[in-house]
Amino acid sequence: MLLSEFVNTLYKYSDGSRKKADYFVFLFDTLIKDSPECINPFYDLQADTLERYYKETSVAKTKAHKARGMADIHKFAKHINGLSDSNQLSMETEFKNLIPDFNKDDNLGYACTDLFLQILDEIYDGTSVPCKKPSAPADNSSHAQVRNNFSFPFPDVAPELTGDPLFIVTGAELGITRSDDDFSEYLENTQEKYQTIKTLLYSEVPRPFYDFYVCNTLTYKVNKGRNSYELRTINHVTADILGDCTNFVIITGTGGLGKSMMMRHLLLDCIEQYPIIEKLPIFIPLKDFDSSYDDLTEYVYEKFDALGGGIDLEDVLSEGKCLLLFDGLDEIHSDVRKLFEKKLDIFADKYSNNMFVISSRPAMSFVAFNRFTVFELQPFTKSQALSLIDKLEFRPDEPTIKAVFRKKLDDDLYRTHREFTENPLLLTIMLMTFEQFAEVPSKMHIFYREAYLTLSQKHDATKGAYKRALCTGVTADRFSEYFSEFCARTYCDERFDFTDEDFDRYFTSMTEPKKDNSPATTTDFITDLVANMCLMYQESRKYHFTHRSFQEYFCAVYFSKQKDKNLGAIGDMFERKKSRFNQDKTFNMLYDMIPEKIEEYVFLPYLQALFDECNAKDGYWTFLQKIYPTIEYDCGDSASSENESESFLFNFIATIMKFKGVHIFTEFPEEDNFITSEWVQLDDDYMQFDSDYHGDTIEKDDVPWEYTHECGFDDPEVVGCNYSFEIETIFNDRETYSDFVAILEDEYFTYHEEYDKAREYLEKLLEKQTPKSQNLFDLFQ
Structure with a gap:
């Protein structure tokens, strides 16, 4: 019997009393044990998906x-036996029409429970078949005997003999698959590598990942229609649940929110x-x-083979058997x-049956990834933040420190410092700094400064009463200046991990150690960063920042200490590489450190x-051509795109001065020459043929070939x-x-308002540069 x-x-x-979708979830609620550890696996699915399960969709x-x-068999049996007598009788009659020996023991509740469990077993084994009503007396011919011996899938192999519809049987359905032993070494090596991890708090010995991981x-x-979206939520994220939504996933989240941890979780869970x-x-x-890689297959294979892959990966990719975590x-x-975008597109075309998951910071444009759905990693809720604190092992010798911090977090800290408490990394640093400072600063750069002080004193604490100098022979304050220059140089070069040779090249080019005539070597510098200050760690013969946000903070520190005349060049660097620097907080922290000088x-x-x-030149039109040279807009039921400024600095100014408008447009005319993509709605009946389609609008180019050629639907409108x-x-x-001109030149159009307000802000900046009098203290204002 099918589940449907x-x-x-x-x-x-x-x-x-319940709608179909709600009843489906309720049905499994009545089957599953009442225990906090037992979570209904269908909670995260949307109504349209749940309703498909009534239509022979497994x-x-x-x-x-x-x-x-x-399963709790007694619980489900009790539910069935609690139905009205008439409903029980009708249900039993219907089941017996399909299964003659149903309820032989005359206990409908347990008979239904046994049938339910049998159906779930058949789904897992791949042996589900629909029930057929009993027909004429059994055929004793040799053909019938063959059919009776094989309930699945052989009855449908020879329709000319059986009279049944033709059923194409694949090797996978017959159990002919690649042996799991082919991958056992790779899976064991991968699990061994990723199941433990060092963190800022656990910097000396790797800890089991799930001992402290809390899933975002x-x-x-x-x-869902013109400018209308349904926001869907996934609470207990797994690759399997993501795969129910789409095979092409982009997970976005700000620094420290847990993107790489989520990717590690998906890997280990898979x-x-x-x-x-x-x-x-x-x-x-x-x-x-x-650019040295000929194609993406070569790059993927390099990562696969390094952990003992040892087989032809292209065969596995061709079978659609991979979860690719970029x-x-x-x-x-x-x-x-x-x-990379070009090579990924070619790779995804070739191996589209696999599952692709990409993680990224959110400020990037994903226009080139048109087949991917963007999933946003959400900040921690209060309960998630408390759960993380509960899991972290911190100062077991002084448990009251964590207890007091947890109480403050629960009482008011989560609400008053959400920028920190919603972020797992920053929340961990808050706990580390709480013992010394007993309060949390409101500015991000002060927060990181206190974190560095905590790390430096953590180093001293390991030495007892004797405070030994760092290997570089300088104080922690002076060492921070060495590290700041290193971070600034590597940040500008867009480097985030380093070999010994890379470290040596950067260290020998740094000017701060030369100012001290320091005898310190590259090895001394590495030892202090990794072993003493825990600002970096070593893995796979490379050194990595404990978190990239430390590189961003110390880079901002270094820039903030440069001569005023050089700040313009620093601003120019951010302007030139806006696609990179839109994604982090470096410039934000720099502005917070020296706002008047940046202005x-x-x-x-x-x-x-x-x-x-x-x-x-042409006034406002010149502004548009420089700042917003291309405008995207939409009409009808289509996905919307938010337009981005071409200028990093203008976008930053408009944001902090609070005159940045909404950059999603629908008011422009429907000009055929400007169409970039068309969107269609498929027939609802197509959901019976494609379990991945949920009734959403899709791009016309993404309409499956089978929709018109095999399923017989007309071309969608x-x-x-x-x-x-x-x-x-x-x-x-x-x-x-x-x-178009009339809309663009309207004084209330978003870009026109930004243009006017930016001019007003410029006038205020110029006014600040003009002394109000010759009084000495007026000059200081």
Whole structure:
């Protein structure tokens, strides 16, 4: 019996108080044990997905297996026996029509329970078949005997003999698959490498990952119509659950929020569930990608083979058996970012049946990843933050420190310092600094300064009463200046991990040690960073920052101490590499450290140059061509794109001065020449043929070939479009595009308001530079 047959029958004779989707979840609630550890695997699914299970759409093997393992047969039997007598009788009659020997023991509750568990076992084993009503007396011919000996899938192999519809049988359905032994060495090596981890708190000995990991929530948007989205939530994230949504995933989150930890969790969970979900997980850090690789297959294989892959990976990829975890899209050097996008597109076309998960900071443009759905890693809730603190082992010799911190977090700290408490990394640092400072600063750069002081004193504490100098022979304060220069140099070079040779090259080029005529060697510097200060760690013959946010903070410190005349050059560097620096907090912290100097030596000359050019040319239109040269908009039922400024500095100024507007547009005319993509809605009945389709609008180019050629549907009607135009095109043909000109020149149009307010801000900056009097103290204002 299929699960759909079973649940339809039970739903028919239920009390009717629940909708189908709710009843499906309720049904499993009544089967699963009442225990905090036993979580219904169908909680995270949306109503449209749940309703598909009433239409002969089978649930995932792993969900069936999980539910089966948590079953309480007495609980489910009690539920069935609690139905009205008439409903029980009707239900029993219907089941007996399909299964003649049903309920031989005359206890309907336990008979239904046994049948439910049998169905879940068959889903896991891949042997589910629909029930057929008893027919004429059994055929004793030799053909019938063969059919009776093989219940699945052989009855349908020879329709000319059996009279049944043709059923194509694959090797996988017959159990002919690649042996798990082929991957056992790789899976063991991968699990061994990633199941323990060093962190800022556990810097000396690796700890089991799940001893302190708390899983973030993920959210993603599903287009439901014109400018209308449904925000869906996944609370207990696994690769299997993500795969129910899409095979192409981008996980975004700010620094320290837990992207790489989530990727590690997906890897380890997939290894644990490999016998069930049969996906081979491959963890692929992207920071090493460069132009030397001929294709992405070569790069992926390098990571796979390093852990004992030892087989032809292309065969596995061709079978669609891989979970590809690309970690750190934002860590790819900006010079090869476009190259990676191109190679990924070719790779994904070739191996589209595999599952792709990419992690990245959120400030990047994902326009090139049109087949991917963006999932946003959510900040910690209060309960998640408390759970992390409960799991962390901190000062077991003084348990009251953690207890007091936890109480403050629960009482008010979570609410008053959300920027820190919602972030797992910053929350951990808060705990570490709490003992010494007993309060949390409101500014991020002060927070990191206190974290560094805590780490330096942690080093001293390990030496007892005797405070030994660092290997470099300098104080912790002076060492921070060495490290600041190192971070600034590597940050500008977009380097995040280093070999011994890399370290030697950077250290010998640094000027801060030379000022001291320091005899310290590169080895001394590395030892202090890794062993003494715990700011970096070594793994796989490379050195990594404990977290990239430390590189960002110390880089900002170094920049803040440069001569005023050089700040303009620093601003220019951020402007040139906006695609990289939009993603972190370096410039934010630099501005917080020296706001007046940044305004005078970066913002003022930048805005003066911008508006001098506007005044000399075409005013507002010059501004548009420089800051927003391309505008994307949408009409109808389509996905929306938020437009980004071409200028890092203008975007930063508009944000902190609070005059940045909303950059999603729908008011422009539907101009066919500007169409970039068309969106369609497939027939609802197609959900019976494709379990991955949930009734959402999709791009016309993504309509499956089978939709019209095999399923017989007509070409879907276009219900929405995305558009894009260049400002230069409109400006050069104002008469043709007069409707566009009218919108753009409206004083209340978002970009026009930003233009006007930026001019006002420039006037205020200029006014600040003019002394109000010759009084000495007026000059200091």
